[in-house]
Amino acid sequence: MIKGARKHPGENNKEYSYRVIKDKIMSLELKPGQAISEVELAEALHISRTPIREVIGKLREEHLVEVYPQVGSYVSKNNPRLLEEAAFMRYTLEREVMKTACLSFPKEQLRELRRNIVLQEESVADKSEVIDFHKLDTQFHKILFQGIGKEHVWEAITRLSTHYNRVRVLAEMEYSYHKAFTEHKIILRIIENKEIDQVEQVLYNHIMKPTELWEQFYKPESPYISYFDLSNQVHVH
Known part of the structure; x- marks a missing residue:
């Protein structure tokens, strides 16, 4: 789904995962409408699921991720x-x-x-x-x-x-x-x-x-x- 990137000096896991995932969405490497998995993202970035879950919530506020309970999370389509x-x-x-x-x-x-x-x-x-x-x-x-x-x-x-x-x-x-x-x-x-x-x-x-x-x-x-x-x-x- 996503290849990891190097952490910047001083970045914590939440800051790191937010930067990388958002960059992948903004560059269209993660395509609009694509399903995203907390588990796969955590594995790719070698961090726990907790910061990933928080980042997904933040990206949802920025209209970049849609979360459907019992269904899954998706990169938002362009509106x-x-x-x-x-x-x-x-x-x-x-x-x-x-x-x-x-x-x-x-x-x-x-x-x-x-x-x-x-x-x-x-x-x-x-x-x-x-x-x-x-x-x-x-x-x-x-x-x-x-x-x-x-x-x-x-x-x-x-x-x-x-x-x-x-x-x-x-x-x-x-x-x-x-x-x-x-x-x-x-x-x-x-x-x-x-x-x-x-x-x-x-x-x-x-x-x-x-x-x-x-x-x-x-x-x-x-x-x-x-x-x-x-x-x-x-x-x-």
């Missing part, structure tokens, strides 16, 4: 309504964050954005795994929020965006992540040059526009239709 809500929230809030950043942004965070872009460029050139690029992508946007003192807002977005981010990974697997990298460079330039009038268009292209393509993933003929819960289907644009 189009949650995709739409996350995209709307992220676009609305990040637009204001970028406008604020254009007015004033700390030099240290600007240097972090530039370093992140260099790493993204290396990732694109090396054709790294999508999940590796996705982590740099996530860090890039986190730095934006940190730079204007809104890191807790970013954490709130992250909690609601688990389904949204899984589909972003799927889209980057299917369509490549070069477009996202190019748009990140534009975002950096806009902040450096304080081009506040450019903010709405670049963020619409970066956050909202891609969701129009995602409906392809849950059309009847799509090989990924089983990844989605269409019981309350809505349009995501």
Whole structure:
């Protein structure tokens, strides 16, 4: 079901299992709709079932796991309504964050954005795994929020965006992540040059526009239709 990964220094069993299992879900190695077993996870990670049970509960709160009593636990399928809500929230809030950043942004965070872009460029050139690029992508946007003192807002977005981010990974697997990298460079330039009038268009292209393509993933003929819960289907644009 899952291959173990090395513990980070100072991680306890719960932190370790949470990180590994969530990474496997977010990278689609554990696929939406796939059954998961506490026993198998505990054996694969060489830990007891107690922290696994606690982690399953936490992932359930994050809409990443569904638990059915007397039946079992499953990786949650992607819910189009949650995709739409996350995209709307992220676009609305990040637009204001970028406008604020254009007015004033700390030099240290600007240097972090530039370093992140260099790493993204290396990732694109090396054709790294999508999940590796996705982590740099996530860090890039986190730095934006940190730079204007809104890191807790970013954490709130992250909690609601688990389904949204899984589909972003799927889209980057299917369509490549070069477009996202190019748009990140534009975002950096806009902040450096304080081009506040450019903010709405670049963020619409970066956050909202891609969701129009995602409906392809849950059309009847799509090989990924089983990844989605269409019981309350809505349009995501």
